[in-house]
Amino acid sequence: MADRPLSPHLQIWKWGPHMLVSILHRVTGDGMALVGLPVMLWWLGSLASGPEAYAAFQGHAMSWYGLIVMFGLSWAFFNHLCSGLRHFVLDMGAGFELNSNRNWSVGSIACALILTVAFWAAMIAL
Amino acid sequence: MGNGTSIGRVRGLGAAKEGTHHWLLQRFTAVGNLLLGIFIAVSFIAMPDMDYETMSEWIASPVQATAVALFVISSFWHARLGLQVLVEDYVHTAGNKFAAMTALNLFTFAGAAFGLFAIVRLALGGAA
Numbered sequence: 401m402a403d404r405p406l407s408p409h410l411q412i413w414k415w416g417p418h419m420l421v422s423i424l425h426r427v428t429g430d431g432m433a434l435v436g437l438p439v440m441l442w443w444l445g446s447l448a449s450g451p452e453a454y455a456a457f458q459g460h461a462m463s464w465y466g467l468i469v470m471f472g473l474s475w476a477f478f479n480h481l482c483s484g485l486r487h488f489v490l491d492m493g494a495g496f497e498l499n500s501n502r503n504w505s506v507g508s509i510a511c512a513l514i515l516t517v518a519f520w521a522a523m524i525a526l
Numbered sequence: 527m528g529n530g531t532s533i534g535r536v537r538g539l540g541a542a543k544e545g546t547h548h549w550l551l552q553r554f555t556a557v558g559n560l561l562l563g564i565f566i567a568v569s570f571i572a573m574p575d576m577d578y579e580t581m582s583e584w585i586a587s588p589v590q591a592t593a594v595a596l597f598v599i600s601s602f603w604h605a606r607l608g609l610q611v612l613v614e615d616y617v618h619t620a621g622n623k624f625a626a627m628t629a630l631n632l633f634t635f636a637g638a639a640f641g642l643f644a645i646v647r648l649a650l651g652g653a654a
Contacts, residue, residue, distance in 0.1 A: 433605035448644035522571045
């Protein structure tokens with residue numbers, strides 16, 4: 401790589417909600433791609449392989465460490481969904497004013513947390 | 527293309543001369559993931575339990591099998607596009623970038639093929 405100065409990176413700038421929502425969008429998206437998709441394939445593959453393989457999958461998925469991963473993936477799904485919807489708004493050229501940008505950023509993170517908790521509450525209750 | 531002036535020759539091309547297609551596909555697959563992901567999440571909530579019988583019966587019926595198969599295609603495509611951006615941003619050496627993109631393409635097709643095969647097997651009753 402050419403030896404020229406780089407622009408200031410994460411550690412230089414003062415953090416704001418718009419930066420947090422941006423890096424969370426990347427982290428949750430790539431996290432789901434690298435962890436969530438393999439878990440989905442394990443789930444589908446074990447279902448297609450029969451009851452024993454599915455029981456083995458469930459043994460891990462329903463264990464304490466499996467539930468932590470599942471909870472994390474569900475949060476990643478809802479967070480990526482909400483910040484993705486924010487991207488659709490930005491794609492229309494809307495929401496770039498400082499205040500509304502801040503509100504959409506905080507809103508998408510908060511909305512994702514509410515959806516994640518609501519999802520697990522519904523899973524347990526229904 | 528423009529009228530031969532400097533600005534006319536470059537207008538609309540951008541630095542990489544491509545990317546619009548990537549950008550659009552990222553959004554098309556995002557809409558697919560949104561609709562299908564919500565469908566699957568709501569289906570999970572509505573299920574009485576997560577047992578083998580419940581799950582395999584659910585996924586074997588035509589509408590659900592189609593929805594999950596489309597979700598496999600849409601999510602793997604979307605992930606492939608997203609991970610490409612990750613590679614482009616953080617892998618700077620040409621050789622490493624080529625290797626990373628090759629591996630990414632292989633894993634995308636292999637993963638999606640495996641997922642689709644599993645759904646076909648469940649839907650057509652080949653599973654044990």
